[in-house]
Amino acid sequence: MFYLKDMSFAELKCFEHSCGARYPITDVIYNCPKCGGLLEAVYERPSQSPAELRKLFRERRMNNAPLDQSGVWRYRELFPFLDDYSHVVTLREGDTPLLSSSRAAEYGGLKNVAFKHQGFNPTGSFKDNGMTAGVAQARRLNMKRVACASTGNTSASMAAYASAAGLEGLIFLPHGNISFGKLAQGIEYGAKTLQVEGNFDEALALLRALADRLGIYVLNSINPFRIEGQKTILFEMLDQRDWRAPDWVVLPGGNLGNTSAFGKALREAKAVGLIDRLPRLAVIQAEGAAPFHDFWIHGAKEFHAVKKPETLATAIKIGDPVSWPKALHEVCTTNGVVEKVSEQEIADAKAIIGKSGIGCEPASAATLAGIRKLTAGGVMDKDADVVAVLTGNVMKDPDYIARYHMGELEAPGGRKIQSTFGNKAIVVPNDVDRVEELLRK
Numbered sequence: 001m002f003y004l005k006d007m008s009f010a011e012l013k014c015f016e017h018s019c020g021a022r023y024p025i026t027d028v029i030y031n032c033p034k035c036g037g038l039l040e041a042v043y044e045r046p047s048q049s050p051a052e053l054r055k056l057f058r059e060r061r062m063n064n065a066p067l068d069q070s071g072v073w074r075y076r077e078l079f080p081f082l083d084d085y086s087h088v089v090t091l092r093e094g095d096t097p098l099l100s101s102s103r104a105a106e107y108g109g110l111k112n113v114a115f116k117h118q119g120f121n122p123t124g125s126f127k128d129n130g131m132t133a134g135v136a137q138a139r140r141l142n143m144k145r146v147a148c149a150s151t152g153n154t155s156a157s158m159a160a161y162a163s164a165a166g167l168e169g170l171i172f173l174p175h176g177n178i179s180f181g182k183l184a185q186g187i188e189y190g191a192k193t194l195q196v197e198g199n200f201d202e203a204l205a206l207l208r209a210l211a212d213r214l215g216i217y218v219l220n221s222i223n224p225f226r227i228e229g230q231k232t233i234l235f236e237m238l239d240q241r242d243w244r245a246p247d248w249v250v251l252p253g254g255n256l257g258n259t260s261a262f263g264k265a266l267r268e269a270k271a272v273g274l275i276d277r278l279p280r281l282a283v284i285q286a287e288g289a290a291p292f293h294d295f296w297i298h299g300a301k302e303f304h305a306v307k308k309p310e311t312l313a314t315a316i317k318i319g320d321p322v323s324w325p326k327a328l329h330e331v332c333t334t335n336g337v338v339e340k341v342s343e344q345e346i347a348d349a350k351a352i353i354g355k356s357g358i359g360c361e362p363a364s365a366a367t368l369a370g371i372r373k374l375t376a377g378g379v380m381d382k383d384a385d386v387v388a389v390l391t392g393n394v395m396k397d398p399d400y401i402a403r404y405h406m407g408e409l410e411a412p413g414g415r416k417i418q419s420t421f422g423n424k425a426i427v428v429p430n431d432v433d434r435v436e437e438l439l440r441k
């Protein structure tokens with residue numbers, strides 16, 4: 001939030017309305033020391049007008065300075081928590097395309113849909129937008145060791161940025177529950193890799209217990225600076241649309257950091273005058289890992305974690321999302337919705353995104369599956385202007401792809417996933433006549 005007149009340039013503020021305590025931006029805290037609430041970065045309003053900001057952001061695209069080439073730091077006036085940009089390590093994150101697909105639109109029950117494809121990032125997911133910001137803060141604080149618990153993408157990203165920044169990276173992964181590609185990335189980028197015998201929520205709790213004891217800087221999305229970087233996913237999307245807000249922004253929900261970042265970005269873009277209305281957020285969860293959906297639907301007072309989350313979309317296999325209070329605020333503020341989709345729905349939507357020539361990892365495809373459900377239920381209008389955020393690259397989980405197309409994919413619990421849009425690879429003899437015969441059929 002902007003405009004707090006009696007504050008210094010940038011501060012940390014408790015997100016809990018009833019508390020609102022403020023702390024120096026350089027405090028190493030992840031929750032409010034007074035009440036335990038989540039923290040967010042708050043700033044003074046930028047000195048430029050909306051027109052000046054739009055012009056500045058556009059001009060920077062033509063500039064070769066690494067900070068301006070980055071699709072994150074280009075928007076730095078909208079998250080000015082650093083006092084010195086020499087702390088920044090950029091791998092040229094952001095700059096991801098908006099891609100439309102008539103095939104995917106038709107499948108989703110829409111006239112048009114555009115995918116903001118975060119899989120084009122340097123480590124193949126949206127985490128890079130947040131990680132460059134989190135690592136910059138780690139360097140500013142003179143931290144030597146950074147760590148995260150992860151379902152695979154945060155760890156891949158953190159490993160890369162930590163190594164590029166000369167920091168020691170430490171990653172906590174739920175053993176046997178992340179894709180091999182993501183595990184491989186973390187190792188290749190040089191992080192010390194611990195495979196915890198537990199699920200993601202347990203791995204995160206373990207890391208948090210160790211962080212204070214060992215003086216490790218935590219770069220999970222509970223870190224408010226990660227959220228600041230992830231806001232730029234929407235700033236860039238709005239910039240690409242000449243600051244015309246869509247009707248809906250659809251995204252998958254796991255730990256709910258991204259939902260928090262998107263809502264904050266939209267509120268702040270509107271407050272500054274960059275957009276004139278708020279798009280509605282639609283957060284989509286996997287059926288077996290949908291505590292936020294269940295909380296939302298039942299209007300419950302207390303948030304109930306799912307003890308044993310289950311989904312083949314391992315990126316969002318999370319039962320106890322830390323950022324749910326922020327996410328709830330953002331979904332309410334934008335008049336948004338929360339939906340859940342089945343394993344079959346995710347798998348088929350993913351194949352359609354693939355067949356559109358775009359491709360994404362399983363968690364990302366929850367967006368199109370969710371859109372299909374929301375249009376069928378009359379919640380989303382078929383004429384609506386919809387942007388869906390594809391969070392991860394198609395190559396993040398090739399094993400899932402092969403199994404789906406070969407008809408060998410099984411949902412948790414053993415139920416077979418139908419290979420509805422299957423495209424089996426065919427083994428052929430090395431024989432011109434027989435291959436010709438096959439191709440003429």
Ligand code: F0G
Nearest residue numbers: 150151153154254255256257258391392
């Ligand atoms: N999509 C992908 C590909 C992800 O990797 C994640 C989260 C999400 C969606 C959900 O985002 O947590 O902000 O609601 N992955 C984290 C990780 C948890 O460790 O890589 P969220």
